[in-house]
Amino acid sequence: xxxxxxxxxxxxxxxxxxxxxxxxxxxxxxxxxxxxxxxxxxxxxxxxxxxxxxxxxxxxxxxxxxxxxxxxxxxxxxxxxxxxxxxxxxxxxxxxxxxxxxxxxxxxxxxxxxxxxxxxxxxxxxxxxxxxxxxxxxxxxxxxxxxxxxxxxxxxxxxxxxxxxxxxxxxxxxxxxxxxxxxxxxxxxxxxxxxxxxxxxxxxxxxxxxxxxxxxxxxxxxxxxxxxxxxxxxxxxxxxxxxxxxxxxxxxxxxxxxxxxxxxxxxxxxxxxxxxxxxxxxxxxxxxxxxxxxxxxxxxxxxxxxxxxxxxxxxxxxxxxxxxxxxxxxxxxxxxxxxxxxxxxxxxxxxxxxxxxxxxxxxxxxxxxxxxxxxxxxxxxxxxxxxxxxxxxxxxxxxxxxxxxxxxxxxxxxxxxxxxxxxxxxxxxxxxxxxxxxxxxxxxxxxxxxxxxxxxxxxxxxxxxxxxxxxxxxxxxxxxxxxxxxxxxxxxxxxxxxxxxxxxxxxxxxxxxxxxxxxxxxxxxxxxxxxxxxxxxxxxxxxxxxxxxxxxxxxxxxxxxxxxxxxxxxxxxxxxxxxxxxxxxxxxxxxxxxxxxxxxxxxxxxxxxxxxxxxxxxxxxxxxxxxxxxxxxxxxxxxxxxxxx
Amino acid sequence: xxxxxxxxxxxxxxxxxxxxxxxxxxxxxxxxxxxxxxxxxxxxxxxxxxxxxxxxxxxxxxxxxxxxxxxxxxxxxxxxxxxxxxxxxxxxxxxxxxxxxxxxxxxxxxxxxxxxxxxxxxxxxxxxxxxxxxxxxxxxxxxxxxxxxxxxxxxxxxxxxxxxxxxxxxxxxxxxxxxxxxxxxxxxxxxxxxxxxxxxxxxxxxxxxxxxxxxxxxxxxxxxxxxxxxxxxxxxxxxxxxxxxxxxxxxxx
Ligand SMILES: Nc1ncnc2c1ncn2[C@@H]1O[C@H](COP(=O)(O)OP(=O)(O)OP(=O)(O)O)[C@@H](O)[C@H]1O
Ligand SMILES: [Mg+2]
Numbered sequence: 012x013x014x015x016x017x018x019x020x021x022x023x024x025x026x027x028x029x030x031x032x033x034x035x036x037x038x039x040x041x042x043x044x045x046x047x048x049x050x051x052x053x054x055x056x057x058x059x060x061x062x063x064x065x066x067x068x069x070x071x072x073x074x075x076x077x078x079x080x081x082x083x084x085x086x087x088x089x090x091x092x093x094x095x096x097x098x099x100x101x102x103x104x105x106x107x108x109x110x111x112x113x114x115x116x117x118x119x120x121x122x123x124x125x126x127x128x129x130x131x132x133x134x135x136x137x138x139x140x141x142x143x144x145x146x147x148x149x150x151x152x153x154x155x156x157x158x159x160x161x162x163x164x165x166x167x168x169x170x171x172x173x174x175x176x177x178x179x180x181x182x183x184x185x186x187x188x189x190x191x192x193x194x195x196x197x198x199x200x201x202x203x204x205x206x207x208x209x210x211x212x213x214x215x216x217x218x219x220x221x222x223x224x225x226x227x228x229x230x231x232x233x234x235x236x237x238x239x240x241x242x243x244x245x246x247x248x249x250x251x252x253x254x255x256x257x258x259x260x261x262x263x264x265x266x267x268x269x270x271x272x273x274x275x276x277x278x279x280x281x282x283x284x285x286x287x288x289x290x291x292x293x294x295x296x297x298x299x300x301x302x303x304x305x306x307x308x309x310x311x312x313x314x315x316x317x318x319x320x321x322x323x324x325x326x327x328x329x330x331x332x333x334x335x336x337x338x339x340x341x342x343x344x345x346x347x348x349x350x351x352x353x354x355x356x357x358x359x360x361x362x363x364x365x366x367x368x369x370x371x372x373x374x375x376x377x378x379x380x381x382x383x384x385x386x387x388x389x390x391x392x393x394x395x396x397x398x399x400x401x402x403x404x405x406x407x408x409x410x411x412x413x414x415x416x417x418x419x420x421x422x423x424x425x426x427x428x429x430x431x432x433x434x435x436x437x438x439x440x441x442x443x444x445x446x447x448x449x450x451x452x453x454x455x456x457x458x459x460x461x462x463x464x465x466x467x468x469x470x471x472x473x474x475x476x477x478x479x480x481x482x483x484x485x486x487x488x489x490x491x492x493x494x495x496x497x498x499x500x501x502x503x504x505x506x507x508x509x510x511x512x513x514x515x516x517x518x519x520x521x522x523x524x525x526x527x528x529x530x531x532x533x534x535x536x537x538x539x540x541x542x543x544x545x546x547x548x549x550x551x552x553x554x555x556x557x558x559x560x561x562x563x564x565x566x567x568x569x570x571x572x573x574x575x576x577x578x579x580x581x582x583x584x585x586x587x588x589x590x591x592x593x594x595x596x597x598x599x600x601x602x603x604x605x606x607x608x609x610x611x612x613x614x615x616x617x618x619x620x621x622x623x624x625x626x627x628x629x630x631x632x633x634x635x636x637x638x639x640x641x642x643x644x645x646x647x648x649x650x651x652x653x654x655x656x
Numbered sequence: 657x658x659x660x661x662x663x664x665x666x667x668x669x670x671x672x673x674x675x676x677x678x679x680x681x682x683x684x685x686x687x688x689x690x691x692x693x694x695x696x697x698x699x700x701x702x703x704x705x706x707x708x709x710x711x712x713x714x715x716x717x718x719x720x721x722x723x724x725x726x727x728x729x730x731x732x733x734x735x736x737x738x739x740x741x742x743x744x745x746x747x748x749x750x751x752x753x754x755x756x757x758x759x760x761x762x763x764x765x766x767x768x769x770x771x772x773x774x775x776x777x778x779x780x781x782x783x784x785x786x787x788x789x790x791x792x793x794x795x796x797x798x799x800x801x802x803x804x805x806x807x808x809x810x811x812x813x814x815x816x817x818x819x820x821x822x823x824x825x826x827x828x829x830x831x832x833x834x835x836x837x838x839x840x841x842x843x844x845x846x847x848x849x850x851x852x853x854x855x856x857x858x859x860x861x862x863x864x865x866x867x868x869x870x871x872x873x874x875x876x877x878x879x880x881x882x883x884x885x886x887x888x889x890x891x892x893x894x895x896x897x898x899x900x901x902x903x904x905x906x907x908x909x
Binding site (some may be wrong): 501502504505506507508510513516517519520521522523524525526527528530531534538 | 714733734735736738739743744746751752754755759762763764769771773775776778782821
């Protein structure tokens with residue numbers, strides 16, 4: 012039999028088939044994400060969880076008699092699931108839209124993403140609590156068992172069915188949106204809701220139905236995926252980041268583009284498995300990088316506006332809570348006393364994560380860019396510091412500096428790539444780039460895969476201070492933290508910081524004054540990565556380990572959550588947030604997956620009810636008190652003289 | 657008639673902008689004489705703001721070329737064009753709301769100092785600019801409000817503040833997009849006086865709906881309608897042009 016480059020046709024076509032199947036799921040999923048993004052301007056991170064719900068829905072229906080033995084329900088097979096589950100999932104989607112997502116349409120896009128991240132953690136966490144990491148088996152329906160021999164390969168009927176049905180669904184969706192009256196209304200509604208409202212159309216209901224439809228597609232994909240992949244709580248999480256990368260590659264504003272891109276990337280992934288198996292998990296992310304470099308708008312996209320800053324900060328410049336010198340002193344004194352009352356290890360964990368959150372706040376709070384991949388900087392620095400300390404015997408301070416250098420380099424590269432696209436794309440790109448680093452760390456040999464780099468020596472600082480003494484270690488970390496805190500304060504309150512502020516407040520105006528705002532954003536992003544690296548490198552020395560968890564998505568989400576709970580763009584918010592989050596994580600550590608559920612709930616609560624965070628709320632309260640006092644003292648209302656209208 | 661190249665600060669040729677098949681600016685040739693006040697008028701949607709966006713490079717022209725002081729700037733970035741000395745104001749007032757009045761002006765003064773990338777320097781290093789900040793605020797009558805948050809200003813004062821920020825850059829060419837829109841008559845007078853007083857040694861290109869302001873200030877007027885130039889000349893000539901009258905009456909209300 013003929014072979015191609017020493018590869019058997021069985022292998023080639025087999026992988027091609029798997030690639031095509033994956034591609035169908037990518038297409039169906041990214042279609043839903045693209046519709047929701049295009050029409051509602053929501054980066055639907057919970058799409059993966061909704062896909063998982065579809066698969067579990069099918070599994071539930073099949074196992075009805077076992078699940079509710081007392082009710083005497085029949086077992087509903089695959090075909091029932093194919094009809095019922097998408098509707099069920101769509102209904103859940105409609106409910107989510109009504110209860111949560113609707114609340115953030117008028118807010119900055121970042122909140123929509125944060126909200127759906129929280130919902131995803133909540134749902135996936137709950138399923139994890141119930142079913143654990145293990146997958147459930149779902150058998151291929153009777154009618155589609157077996158297959159046909161095509162001569163060059165064996166084609167299972169079920170896979171053929173998935174490919175044909177998936178593509179048909181995609182085409183039908185494309186037709187409905189691009190070629191029907193309803194679709195025309197939909198497109199018009201997103202561009203000019205007032206106009207469509209004037210036609211007597213209920214726009215809120217239309218948006219709800221659109222969301223439900225996109226989610227229903229994910230549910231359908233979940234049902235179709237159940238017999239192929241394991242039905243597990245994690246199945247959605249691993250796919251959603253890939254889907255975001257697919258959407259970035261496809262570009263904005265093209266429904267058919269999402270379909271082509273999904274199919275194509277699935278096939279490319281399959282081919283990569285044949286010719287270069289190690290690269291198959293990363294190939295989509297690498298393609299994303301190439302597309303960003305050579306065709307920033309995406310393969311089918313039109314717009315290429317650079318990432319725009321959004322002001323989400325809640326600080327008041329003249330507040331006592333923003334007084335850097337004062338708080339530097341308080342933190343130094345407090346930090347010195349604290350280890351005599353709490354475990355130094357607990358204190359060090361808080362300090363490392365607080366520094367990480369402060370670094371993140373620099374880009375999210377002070378520049379207004381929703382970065383979503385800071386784990387890459389934190390984790391890569393941890394790995395490099397651990398490796399140079401453990402394998403090359405670097406002195407501690409040099410090991411940490413090596414880590415910082417790595418994080419800075421990555422930060423410059425990621426920033427340069429991500430700033431080419433605006434708004435939510437910025438978040439998606441940083442997320443996908445961080446995932447690339449994560450996959451790299453799984454495969455590279457020097458990172459030791461699942462084990463990570465362990466037994467990192469704490470060593471000596473400057474050759475004299477022995478860090479194996481817990482107190483010495485603690486005070487070293489405190490010093491690192493204070494230096495980082497001081498550096499951030501200086502950056503924010505420098506001529507450079509003034510320009511950052513103007514960019515956040517009104518970017519077009521800053522440009523019209525002659526500032527190349529992209530360059531400022533890039534430098535700020537790189538500085539933020541550098542400081543995140545300082546936190547990560549220090550952490551690796553403290554805990555004597557660098558592991559995959561440091562690079563995982565969850566670590567990026569932690570940074571966000573700490574900043575959000577504490578108060579975005581405030582001096583102290585990230586520190587307060589770190590204390591809260593680390594305390595929660597430590598208290599709930601024995602409860603396993605509940606930690607994720609609680610964190611997800613915290614995201615949702617913060618976005619819906621506590622957008623100003625603890626510190627922002629406190630500042631509001633303080634300034635309201637000052638105002639009351641002023642009025643009581645006869646100061647009058649704080650209005651400047653009226654204009655002459 | 658031969659005009660020497662250096663007489664015109666802006667020379668746009670065949671300037672065109674299409675938005676998804678809709679042509680907002682259609683083959684506009686625009687010459688702006690140095691040290692003149694040039695008004696761009698026309699009914700709503702005529703393409704005036706789009707012209708500004710093209711000249712300041714906020715939008716990339718679909719066709720045509722723009723020269724500034726004889727240099728082709730068609731391919732440059734908006735920030736680069738601003739650094740060359742073309743500074744604009746916006747149709748809807750553009751200030752930095754959560755910065756103080758003084759900081760709003762200082763951010764413009766800060767750029768030429770050259771320390772804007774210095775993230776290691778304290779903010780104190782910008783103190784040297786305070787004197788100039790106060791001078792500018794004095795000129796526009798905002799000095800007493802220098803430490804107020806810009807968001808607290810009434811609308812008229814916000815426009816004045818935006819104007820002061822624009823002036824701080826000592827632009828060679830000022831593009832003003834409806835500087836008097838939304839203002840009461842007193843503020844209109846104030847802005848008109850300001851424009852006249854800063855026009856010495858500068859070139860001003862302004863979009864303006866208030867024709868009495870135009871007639872008082874402008875040396876030359878270009879009338880735009882549906883993306884094309886309808887008429888051009890001094891106010892007396894243009895205001896009697898029957899096509900202009902028709903376009904205005906047909907286009908407005
Ligand atoms: N970014 C854009 N995308 C699509 N169409 C646009 C865009 N900007 C402007 N237009 C359209 O171009 C036309 C000209 O707009 P422009 O803002 O230049 O008018 P104008 O003369 O400034 O009007 P006004 O007096 O109302 O300010 C309008 O029909 C407008 O809808
Ligand atoms: Mg306009």
